[in-house]
Amino acid sequence: MITTKSGMSFARGADDWQWFVSTVPHKLKLLHQEDYHIAIFTNQGAVVAGNGPKSKSYHNFCTKVNLIQQQLIALESQMKIMVFASPKKPANAKLISSSNLHETMRKPQIGMWEAFEKYVTSQGATIDKDHSFFVGDAAGRKADFLDSDKQFASNIGIKFYVPEDFWTSV
Template identity: 30%
Template sequence: MAGSVKRPASTTGAISPPPVKRKIESTLTKQSVSSFFTPASQKKPEQITWRIVNNSLVVGKYAKKADHKQTTEKPKVAAFDLDSTLVSTASGNTFPKNSSDWKWWHDTVPSRLKELSADGYYVIIISNQKKISLQKDMKGGRSDSKSLTNFKERASAVMKQLDIPLSVYAATLDDGYRKPRIGMWKEFLDDYDFDVNGVDLSKSIYVGDAAGRPNDHSQVDRGFAVNAGVPFKTPEEFFLNAAPEPLVESFDPSLYLQSDQTDDEPLLHDEQGNNISPTASPPFSRQSALELVIFCGSPGAGKSTFYWDYLEPLGYERVNQDILKTNPESRTLLPGIAFGDFGRRFKEPTMAEGFKDIVRVDFRFRGDEESQKIWKQYWI
């Protein structure tokens, strides 16, 4: 070969290009070193602790000695929603851009909460936070997802500024913890050992902005308070002493049940509205070997229950999406919008469509007192 294409090694040992000089900053501090070598028994407990319940609920607690005097009276609780109740975004966006994008909803918020704590109230935050992901973020070099990290940092900043004993409950999924369901309330009662003797519901309160007013996105906060059995106020009413605003008329399960028929009234009506008593004669009788009975009703209306009570004993077979495997039982919780969509699209069947009989089945609740109490709650 005429010559090697390999570049001769540098006699100085230098490499090309030269490495960029980087200043390595140590993250060690005197405090961290001291803490590392301090025996565990001598370390002060963390002021803010976090835990995840059932891979769904985020719970944070700000530990500070409270002046809750020993008394025979039941404890009283002041519970609050977080966003648009205690805090709002500093940027003006609907949702915070980062963990520092927040400010007090009103200047009176921190002083009011400190007054409540001084008066012996247990102050807690109960908030729906569906944007939080509990998936691990190993690629980012941390176990918590970015959304969870941002929430923890934001909530921690709120708790530190208040500097009162405080717990935060954040529901991340559409399950039993999510308002208006009372899973977070039950978790709080269990955390504070109030689940046995209970709290003074009449002296407790829940404050939230989702109150069912014309411009509110929902009424889940008002529904939550009703379910928990505590008085409710909006932020304007509680912090600013504003007068209550009118509400949008909506479904009230407790009133619906009270207005339902009594045990003496019939359950069934024919096409003309005439009463059909299932106790006097069966609501259905076979006219031929093959018959098709079509149930038309919203999800959860009681179609399956009616089948098992009246049709199954007559030998009718039941066919639905679960049996056909077109909608497996492992499906997610049906969203509230599905019920509203059904109501908008529903068209009452008529004889002109070829039916031999049309029977209207009025709703009637059946169950013990505890089951009725659960039924009367807001769920969506």
């Protein structure tokens, strides 16, 4: 959905982002108009859990999410995007969550998806897995750092697309 402006693998600050391609906002608007629930599932290795709002990495991540949301709301005022982020496990993780809980919430495990399903059903809606999909850049290709996005979709039982295929198709 986004990439860095700097060209680095990971963002160097809250404003170091740009759309993967210029068509991303329009495609998200179309998905919203087709009544898709739009959710972002992200492993955030650079964000350390446990420090909350005091953490610079936490602040940068929240600021980036807000900047993205602002651009999308300017395009489609009713668009809602949910963000499920699993941060890096801090050294004092026992005080925050068990190792097992932490691991189940990081892709390719499906804890974030289960939290999404729980929220959607609490709102009286349902998820149609036959029409659901996940777009991710960790697909196990030669230049990819992992295949966790592809495995995440597989573990859920939904379609998977790489950004180059999904965001550039009309």
